[in-house]
Amino acid sequence: MRPYVSLFRIRFINGLQYRAAALAGLSTQFAWGFMNILAFSAFYRANPAAFPMAFPHLVSYIWIQQAFLALFAPWGTGGKAVETIVNGNISYDLVRPMDLYNRWFIETIGDRVSRAALRCVPILLVAFILPEPFRMTLPPDMRQFALFLVSVPLSMCVVTVFMMLDTIFTFYTMSRYNAIFIFTAEFLAGGILPIPFFPEPFRTIAELLPFGSMQNVPLRIYSGDLAGMDALKAIALQAFWLAAMLLLGKLLMKHSLKRVIAQGG
Amino acid sequence: MIRLQNINKTFRIARRQSGFGHAVKALFSREHELVHALKDVNFEIQDGEMVGYIGPNGAGKSTTIKIMCGVLTPDSGLCEIDGRVPWKERVAHVRDIGVVFGQRSQLWWDVPVIDSFELIRDIYKVEARLYRRNLDEMTALLDLSEILKTPARSLSLGQRMRCEIAASLLHSPKILFLDEPTIGLDAVSKIAVRQFIKRRNAEHGTTVILTTHDMQDIEALTERILLIGKGRILLDGSLDELKKRFPGGTSEEMVAALYKEYKI
Amino acid sequence: MKLYFKYAAMNLKSQMQYKFTFITGVVSRIALSFTSVLSVLFMFTRFNEVEGFTLSQALLCFSVVSMAFSLTEVFARGFDIMPRMLGNGEFDRCLVRPRGMIFQVLASHMEFARLSIFVSAVAVLCYAVPNSGVVWTWDKIITLILMIVCGAVVFFGLFIIYAAFSFFTVEGLEFMNVLTHGGKEFGRYPFVIYGDGVLRFLTYVVPMALFQYYPLLYLLGRERSKLYMFMPLFALLFILPSYGFFRLGLRYYKSTGS
Numbered sequence: 001m002r003p004y005v006s007l008f009r010i011r012f013i014n015g016l017q018y019r020a021a022a023l024a025g026l027s028t029q030f031a032w033g034f035m036n037i038l039a040f041s042a043f044y045r046a047n048p049a050a051f052p053m054a055f056p057h058l059v060s061y062i063w064i065q066q067a068f069l070a071l072f073a074p075w076g077t078g079g080k081a082v083e084t085i086v087n088g089n090i091s092y093d094l095v096r097p098m099d100l101y102n103r104w105f106i107e108t109i110g111d112r113v114s115r116a117a118l119r120c121v122p123i124l125l126v127a128f129i130l131p132e133p134f135r136m137t138l139p140p141d142m143r144q145f146a147l148f149l150v151s152v153p154l155s156m157c158v159v160t161v162f163m164m165l166d167t168i169f170t171f172y173t174m175s176r177y178n179a180i181f182i183f184t185a186e187f188l189a190g191g192i193l194p195i196p197f198f199p200e201p202f203r204t205i206a207e208l209l210p211f212g213s214m215q216n217v218p219l220r221i222y223s224g225d226l227a228g229m230d231a232l233k234a235i236a237l238q239a240f241w242l243a244a245m246l247l248l249g250k251l252l253m254k255h256s257l258k259r260v261i262a263q264g265g
Numbered sequence: 266m267i268r269l270q271n272i273n274k275t276f277r278i279a280r281r282q283s284g285f286g287h288a289v290k291a292l293f294s295r296e297h298e299l300v301h302a303l304k305d306v307n308f309e310i311q312d313g314e315m316v317g318y319i320g321p322n323g324a325g326k327s328t329t330i331k332i333m334c335g336v337l338t339p340d341s342g343l344c345e346i347d348g349r350v351p352w353k354e355r356v357a358h359v360r361d362i363g364v365v366f367g368q369r370s371q372l373w374w375d376v377p378v379i380d381s382f383e384l385i386r387d388i389y390k391v392e393a394r395l396y397r398r399n400l401d402e403m404t405a406l407l408d409l410s411e412i413l414k415t416p417a418r419s420l421s422l423g424q425r426m427r428c429e430i431a432a433s434l435l436h437s438p439k440i441l442f443l444d445e446p447t448i449g450l451d452a453v454s455k456i457a458v459r460q461f462i463k464r465r466n467a468e469h470g471t472t473v474i475l476t477t478h479d480m481q482d483i484e485a486l487t488e489r490i491l492l493i494g495k496g497r498i499l500l501d502g503s504l505d506e507l508k509k510r511f512p513g514g515t516s517e518e519m520v521a522a523l524y525k526e527y528k529i
Numbered sequence: 530m531k532l533y534f535k536y537a538a539m540n541l542k543s544q545m546q547y548k549f550t551f552i553t554g555v556v557s558r559i560a561l562s563f564t565s566v567l568s569v570l571f572m573f574t575r576f577n578e579v580e581g582f583t584l585s586q587a588l589l590c591f592s593v594v595s596m597a598f599s600l601t602e603v604f605a606r607g608f609d610i611m612p613r614m615l616g617n618g619e620f621d622r623c624l625v626r627p628r629g630m631i632f633q634v635l636a637s638h639m640e641f642a643r644l645s646i647f648v649s650a651v652a653v654l655c656y657a658v659p660n661s662g663v664v665w666t667w668d669k670i671i672t673l674i675l676m677i678v679c680g681a682v683v684f685f686g687l688f689i690i691y692a693a694f695s696f697f698t699v700e701g702l703e704f705m706n707v708l709t710h711g712g713k714e715f716g717r718y719p720f721v722i723y724g725d726g727v728l729r730f731l732t733y734v735v736p737m738a739l740f741q742y743y744p745l746l747y748l749l750g751r752e753r754s755k756l757y758m759f760m761p762l763f764a765l766l767f768i769l770p771s772y773g774f775f776r777l778g779l780r781y782y783k784s785t786g787s
Contacts, residue, residue: 016289020701031707035715035723042722043572046579173549180557187564199574276785336624338784352783360627369618375543384539387532388626416546 003098008110015114022118029066029123036062037134052196056137057223061194063127063136064219070115071156072215074163074185081107085170090260101253104167108160140224147231151218154238158213159189161245168249171256189214196225210245213238267310267333267440267472272342274303274328274496302328303339304496312439313470315462317477317487317504319520321529325496326476330442333474334364347439360389363433367445370425371432372417378428379413382435389436396435403431406461423454430458434465440472441465447479459485480516494529532628536636544641554642562595562649569717580722585660586749587718588653590741593673594716595650597680597740598709599643605685607638611692612699614638615782630779631772634692663748672744672758679761680740684709686771687735693771696778712737719745739764 040058044051081104084090127136139145166181188211195206195216206212217234220226226234279295303325310316320326331337332344335351335358351358372381386396404410407427447455463486465471492500511519544551573584614620623633691705720731720742731738740761747757
């Protein structure tokens with residue numbers, strides 16, 4: 001366990017160095033959140049009855065999404081791993097006494113947590129003191145908040161194991177460019193449009209796919225948009241996808257490493 | 266002619282310390298320190314000279330080269346090359362110089378070398394006849410005929426360096442800056458590169474300024490040595506003079522003794 | 530100009546060496562456009578209209594902004610990857626060559642896979658043009674072309690500003706994304722829906738509304754004044770401060786190095 005702790009620690013410290021990046025990220029995410037809320041409020045004015053979420057729920061959704069972007073975003077990590085695969089430096093990683101899958105997984109988590117840690121506090125602070133209709137609300141009750149806290153790490157892990165699959169595919173394609181994963185994942189996870197805005201049957205499908213177990217769940221649980229039995233079911237589905245993709249990733253990794261070693265790296 | 270007078274250059278560098286506490290602290294405040302990359306640098310180089318510019322890592326070699334190429338502006342001092350101030354008349358100046366950065370490539374990675382050459386020809390507006398002549402000459406001397414059609418990424422280091430040097434000379438520059446041209450090369454390639462540079466200097470009168478850590482480069486090529494350490498020119502003399510001061514031993518040992526004497 | 534085409538050919542040749550990367554690049558860019566269009570479509574099937582604009586009229590905005598942005602992304606890619614060019618010494622190499630810096634940065638990187646965004650935007654335009662309720666006459670066609678071309682110039686100005694910032698620091702350039710990628714993302718709806726404040730900002734500071742919202746009003750016949758038709762031309766002024774800032778950054782870079 002110890003090597004993983006220090007690996008996490010070093011990535012975390014490394015992430016903290018980028019203070020200007022964090023500041024820039026903050027301003028970007030503020031602007032992004034504002035623009036999104038403004039657009040949604042224009043649609044809300046056009047036809048409030050057609051709005052599939054309560055407006056304050058949507059506002060909370062958007063602010064948490066921006067605050068924890070680094071945790072849930074299906075991009076921005078795994079870049080270094082892909083690079084080592086393509087340029088052959090992977091041989092160095094293979095001589096270390098550490099499981100490569102676990103190592104990359106921890107590194108990614110370390111990156112994500114450090115980036116989110118720097119950004120979430122100021123975004124949330126400001127989001128709570130903004131004037132209406134931009135102000136973020138507290139979760140409806142403690143139970144809901146507890147479910148939210150369970151769901152956040154689950155989502156982060158689901159995103160990470162999914163992105164690991166993308167990285168592992170690099171062993172087969174040897175190409176740096178698997179961005180198609182990113183764009184589809186982002187859309188289907190509710191990154192552009194929250195899933196409740198999808199018309200049926202797209203909405204149901206998206207909720208069942210692994211992407212629906214990413215940011216969709218914690219963001220909607222927080223405000224109470226997803227509550228009670230539905231929330232529990234969604235969390236169970238998250239756990240299922242996490243286990244399934246983790247298993248698949250480990251198997252694929254084993255297979256692909258065998259290939260790499262057979263070919264001499 | 267190249268003339269540098271009282272050139273000074275300082276950089277500001279953020280200091281970083283290790284450990285979790287420092288990482289958090291650095292979020293809010295950072296310490297900076299001033300590094301004097303060049304302090305009062307003076308020298309002159311005549312047309313047609315070959316000069317070895319040596320010194321330990323971080324002594325200021327690259328900074329000087331960058332100033333002479335017009336990439337960097339010094340804080341103070343005068344630098345005149347063939348009557349021009351490099352950073353003031355960049356375009357006119359760089360037409361007359363060729364630069365090889367040993368650790369970096371100017372060739373397009375994925376296309377045949379000859380395509381890169383033709384692009385460079387058009388960038389420098391080299392006249393067709395001159396280009397033909399230069400290309401033929403260098404193809405013969407550097408033994409490029411086999412590799413001109415190969416993409417740069419499939420070349421060995423030695424082959425690539427030969428192409429880099431050729432690429433820097435296609436426009437017949439009067440001055441050639443070579444920044445560690447033999448780094449990482451095998452013995453055969455090193456000798457080929459040295460012979461070529463020597464010949465170029467002898468036949469075309471090209472001024473050559475060479476930085477290197479390989480003393481054999483210096484021995485094979487240059488009469489004159491400029492030693493820089495901690496941003497100052499410590500020594501400007503001929504190789505023979507040096508040999509007299511540190512008799513016996515190889516040139517490597519001589520340089521080590523020299524560095525030791527100047528505490529750099 | 531001849532030299533520019535030579536560079537273009539080199540870029541194309543290089544990229545054709547990696548066909549698989551090129552194809553996945555194309556496919557993923559199409560996926561990106563597709564998801565963007567899909568989000569517009571989903572919103573309009575639910576709400577029918579926003580601020581009096583219909584689906585086709587929003588798609589008109591989307592395609593104009595996408596085309597403008599992708600032109601810049603393809604042909605001014607060098608400015609987008611300026612931090613990389615500074616890091617690997619490529620920019621220094623440009624400095625020791627006897628050509629203009631803007632030209633060299635422009636010419637040395639073009640990314641043709643990104644043209645696929647342009648192509649998908651053309652497809653969207655083909656759908657939007659007959660359905661948008663615009664009576665297409667010559668002046669309307671000219672307006673549309675002006676919107677796209679001037680839009681590309683505004684984005685180009687933003688890219689230049691981004692590159693100029695990277696001379697000072699390579700950290701924290703992310704905030705420019707709000708204007709570049711954000712402009713493209715949020716430009717899929719007429720800028721007026723974001724309210725007065727945003728519209729004023731996009732009129733007087735970063736003139737994106739000048740090539741999107743105002744000429745759109747002319748296209749739709751809501752404004753008959755020719756002023757609205759030629760509004761995109763005013764946006765061209767944006768290139769002047771951008772260029773000035775780039776010069777400033779270049780001077781700074783030459784005094785500090787990397």
